[in-house]
Amino acid sequence: MSCFTGDGRDRTEHCSAGGYRMASIKVAEAAPWDFIGECRRHGLKVTPQRMAIYSALKGCVEHPSADFVYRQVKKEFPGISFETVNRTLLTFAAIGLISVVESTSGVRRFDPDMKSHHHLHCIRCGRIIDIRDEGFDTIDVPGQLSEMYRIVGKRVVLHMICPDCLTPESSLPETVQG
Numbered sequence: 425m426s427c428f429t430g431d432g433r434d435r436t437e438h439c440s441a442g443g444y445r446m447a448s449i450k451v452a453e454a455a456p457w458d459f460i461g462e463c464r465r466h467g468l469k470v471t472p473q474r475m476a477i478y479s480a481l482k483g484c485v486e487h488p489s490a491d492f493v494y495r496q497v498k499k500e501f502p503g504i505s506f507e508t509v510n511r512t513l514l515t516f517a518a519i520g521l522i523s524v525v526e527s528t529s530g531v532r533r534f535d536p537d538m539k540s541h542h543h544l545h546c547i548r549c550g551r552i553i554d555i556r557d558e559g560f561d562t563i564d565v566p567g568q569l570s571e572m573y574r575i576v577g578k579r580v581v582l583h584m585i586c587p588d589c590l591t592p593e594s595s596l597p598e599t600v601q602g
Contacts, residue, residue, distance in 0.1 A: 459521065466519045476500050477512045478521070487525045487533040487552040525552060526581055542580040548589035555582075 459478055463470050480496040481488065494509040513534055516522045525533040525543065529550040542560045544553040560580040569575065 462519060462521055468515065468519070473497070473501055473504055473508065474512055477509055478516065481513070481516075481522060481534060481536045484536070487527075487535050489531045489533055491531075493534070526579075527552070528583065543582070544586075545581060545583050546586040546589055547583050548585055551586055551588075553586070 459475075460470050463474065468474070476497045477493060480493045484492070484496075490506070490510040490513050493513060494504070494506045497504055497509055513522070514524075517524050517534065520538070523535045523538065525535045526545075527533045527550070528545050528547060531550075533552060535554075537554060540561055541554045541556050544555055545551075546553075557580075563578065563580065565575050565578060
């Protein structure tokens with residue numbers, strides 16, 4: 425199944441590890457001046473390791489885990505630790521370069537796409553698919569919530585069974601009422 429970027433480009437290139445799809449991307453393209461500027465604005469040194477972590481994340485068109493990013497970066501920096509990669513990803517999320525994605529699997533996933541979008545979650549394989557839909561963008565937040573809280577964003581998450589997991593011989597779980 426194809427996943428689209430929102431600008432019409434099909435995201436179907438596969439990488440060899442972890443089943444995540446990877447785009448062909450160069451470090452210079454994945455670590456633009458805005459990345460460097462954001463790091464400096466937040467007092468972060470722009471190190472080769474941070475550039476590689478950002479590049480690995482930006483090169484992945486799905487929603488990788490810290491472990492996946494770690495395995496990619498370790499190829500270039502064999503001495504890097506998982507903790508360094510995980511901490512760096514959380515730092516990137518804290519300064520708004522990426523976001524932490526809600527996951528049904530319990531594994532923290534990261535999203536390099538900071539444009540407004542929503543997610544489809546497969547309850548079988550854990551795949552997260554980006555969707556863009558103006559109808560979801562314009563859903564009103566109930567006034568009571570807006571009065572009680574400062575709403576800083578909204579994202580619709582739909583739980584589903586993806587076409588790859590939905591086969592005639594598979595049994596469907598009961599529908600969750602909500």
